[in-house]
Amino acid sequence: MxxxxxxxxxxxxxxxxxxxxxxxxxxxxxxxxxxxxxxxxxxxxxxxxxxxxxxxxxxxxxxxxxxxxxxxxxxxxxxxxxxxxxxxxxxxxxxxxxxxxxxxxxxxxxxxxxxxxxxxxxxxxxxxxxxxxxxxxxxxxxxxxxxxxxxxxxxxxPAQTVEKLVPYSLERWGKKVYILAADYNYGQITAKWMEKYTRDNGGEVLAIDFFPLDVTNFGSTISKIQQAKPDVVFSALVGGNHTAFYRQWAAAGLKGSIPISSTTFGLVNELAALEPSESNGIVSGYGYYEELxxxxxxxxxxxxxxxxxxxxxxxxxxxxxxxxxxxxxxxxxxxxxxxxxxxxxxxxxxxxxxxxxxxxxxxxxxxxxxxxAFLAEAKDKLWDVVASYPDQKxxxxxxxxxxxxxxxxxxxxxxxx
Missing domain, CATH: 3.40.50.2300 (Response regulator)
Incomplete structure (x- = not known):
């Protein structure tokens, strides 16, 4: 360079x-x-x-x-x-x-x-x-x-965002949860926080699956999720390769039936890379959105x-x-x-x-x-901020x-x- x-x-x-x-x-x-x-x-x-x-x-x-x-x-x-x-x-x-x-x-x-x-x-x-x-x-x-x-x-x-995202999702969609996360310290520890906040809010974690950063094929996992029938999927998938999950999820016809909440979706420009039909409705929690x-x-x-x-x-x-x-x-x-x-x-x-x-x-x-901290929902390649939480420690x-x-x-x- x-x-x-x-x-x-x-x-x-x-x-x-x-x-x-x-x-x-x-x-x-x-x-x-x-x-x-x-x-x-x-x-x-x-x-x-x-x-x-x-x-x-x-x-x-x-x-x-x-x-x-x-x-x-x-x-x-x-x-x-x-x-x-x-x-x-x-x-x-x-x-x-x-x-x-x-x-x-x-x-x-x-x-x-x-x-x-x-x-x-x-x-x-x-x-x-x-x-x-x-x-x-x-x-x-x-x-x-x-x-x-x-x-x-x-x-x-997690205490600033995941703590808000989990109860919001459980109240909106239901108590049965399936967790997907990247297989390194961020994903492993964030998955534990997701599990904790799910329990704290009366929910049940059906399964937790971890994926190396180079994984791009999620077909078998999507089949497992279909069989488990959760109310919501929590995602802590990371990086451009994991964007493939959301595209494959929509192609399997599941986007309209099982919602997704994520602590990472959007950080690698997924909203621009995916079609609205693949991303609309996904909820995330961050300390900032461009749309503020x-x-x-x-x-x-x-x-x-x-x-x-x-x-x-x-x-x-x-x-x-x-x-x-x-x-x-x-x-x-x-x-x-x-x-x-x-x-x-x-x-x-x-x-x-x-x-x-x-x-x-x-x-x-x-x-x-x-x-x-803020929660937002993907809508036509933009984020619609649905909740804000000031001065989170x-x-x-x-x-x-x-x-x-x-x-x-x-x-x-x-x-x-």
Whole structure:
């Protein structure tokens, strides 16, 4: 991948993808900005998939960082210095995550890293940034439980979204549930939360099936679901390959008879990829939808679409990345420094940012965010927001993590359910 200061175009995306497919190792994409005086730029790191099964999710995350950096530089930078983005396309490849994490920390020496999409990628690079003392923001919704003073997790956790999605679905459709999930830590742990909230609300889980990320044929599973006759299917399937399930589900004639609620549907641009006949009626729960009509949301979406025509759907992943970036900026300004520990201490003061998702406040004890949550239903390739829940706390992670009492804690807890 070349160093390029131009807008990300479809042609350059296809070219970079072709290089990745051919096995070439990408160089960092360094976004250059006009200097603000004689000071050297502050480097902002990005490790996000731009190709491979998760690439469609990663593209808007990087674009959100570029937009944020452009805005901050236009306003004078941070501490009088311009910001520059150093980005590596991790190509949906865990080996590249670990390789580039070491390079971005040791060679590029970025001030902060925003990166990782799957939980597997996060857990591959989190120890590296701990070891090399590089501040890390993980801006993706996930299964909860990470407790590490060097990381800030701005995405939603199950207590903020799954806890709302499950009772809504049971009340609307019935108590018998069939769960499908990706076969790695996100899917496995999220499935446990789905099971817990189903029990808590008087429901019954008929079965739970897990699928590796490369699975594309769901025929036998669809037959099993038909035989089980659930009232609703809960899906925590992940990535572009798993999109095949929804197409095969509709082709089997089941979409109109057994509804689906999902914690992941829409994050890889499924609404654009599928026909309304395949997606209408699916319900999801996130911390953000592009269709929100608040002033901040409309401004954010308009700016991204104007700067990057053809950008995939702008989900919680992009909004959380934008907000995580601005929280770091506020902390550096407040600390009057980009020193890692000084910025961490500023972030721990209960720092807030009013962004496209609403007000986001960092919780000192968990380094997670207190934020709004929403439920929405797919309708003609758009999301119709049907419920909102303000100021949701990361109570799942708070049950196992207290960095005030245990600042040296450094692990991901599997929360006992």
């Amino acid at each position: 070349s160093n390029d200061r131009t807008n990300f175009t479809r042609r350059s995306f296809l070219r970079s993808t072709a290089l990745a497919t051919g096995g070439l190792i990408a160089a960092p994409m360094i976004m250059r900005h006009a200097a603000l005086g004689s000071e050297d730029p502050i480097l902002i790191g990005s490790l996000h998939d731009q190709s491979g099964p998760v690439g469609t999710s990663g593209v808007p995350m990087v674009r959100a960082l570029e937009l944020g950096i452009e805005e901050v530089n236009a306003a004078g930078g941070v501490l009088g210095r311009p910001l520059k983005l150093v980005h590596y396309d991790t190509q949906s490849n865990i080996q590249l995550y670990t390789q580039y994490a070491q390079q971005i920390a040791l060679k590029d020496k970025v001030a902060v890293i925003h990166g990782g999409i799957t939980s597997a990628s996060r857990e591959a690079i989190r120890p590296i940034f701990d070891r090399y003392k590089t501040l890390y923001f993980y801006n993706t919704l996930y299964e909860g439980g990470v407790c590490d003073r060097n990381i800030f997790c701005t995405g939603t956790t 009509k608040t002033d901040a949301s409309v401004k954010f979406v308009s700016a991204l679409k104007e700067k990057f025509p053809g950008i995939p759907y702008i989900s919680e992943l992009a909004a959380g990345t934008y907000e995580g970036f601005h929280l770091w900026v506020k902390a550096a300004q407040q600390a009057k420094s980009i020193d890692r520990m000084k910025v961490i201490e500023a972030l721990e003061t209960g720092l807030s940012f009013d962004g496209p998702t609403g007000k986001v406040t960092l919780d000192k004890a968990t380094h997670h965010s207190v934020r709004n 990361p109570s799942d992670t708070a049950a196992v993590c207290d960095l005030v009492k245990n600042p040296n804690d450094n692990k991901q807890y599997v929360i006992s359910l």
